[in-house]
């Protein structure tokens with residue numbers, strides 16, 4: 805049975821993307837950014853193992869769209885892609901945060917990461933850089949990070 809390590813699933817966020825969102829926090833992050841908002845997310849073992857069905861059921865909320873955060877959701881891309889696929893059948897808009905840039909994800913040619921990208925409507929990419937931190941920014945912590953509309957990107 806496929807599972808992912810999940811730190812928590814939080815409903816009713818207004819800071820992790822546009823509108824009201826349910827945030828799935830994936831456990832484990834390889835980036836170790838200086839000044840990370842949540843260093844306890846770095847260790848996968850700090851999360852609990854959940855099946856795809858459990859994640860989907862606990863994430864569904866008629867009032868919210870969905871954000872994948874962490875940790876690093878693309879580190880568990882195989883399960884995350886299946887969760888995203890199912891959430892899309894409920895018409896959910898999906899944002900995803902990643903410490904990798906979009907170019908790094910595309911160049912890696914990792915099939916599970918590419919599949920997950922296919923379900924993402926908006927990608928917030930790049931590591932948090934403390935020297936570029938700006939508290940005036942919406943939905944991102946440092947100026948190097950980008951909010952990428954993936955639909956526009958795909959049709960370029």
Ligand code: SF4
Pocket residue numbers: 833834835836837839840841842843845874875876902903930931932
């Ligand atoms: S990518 Fe995000 S969760 Fe990972 S270390 Fe950087 S700021 Fe923390």
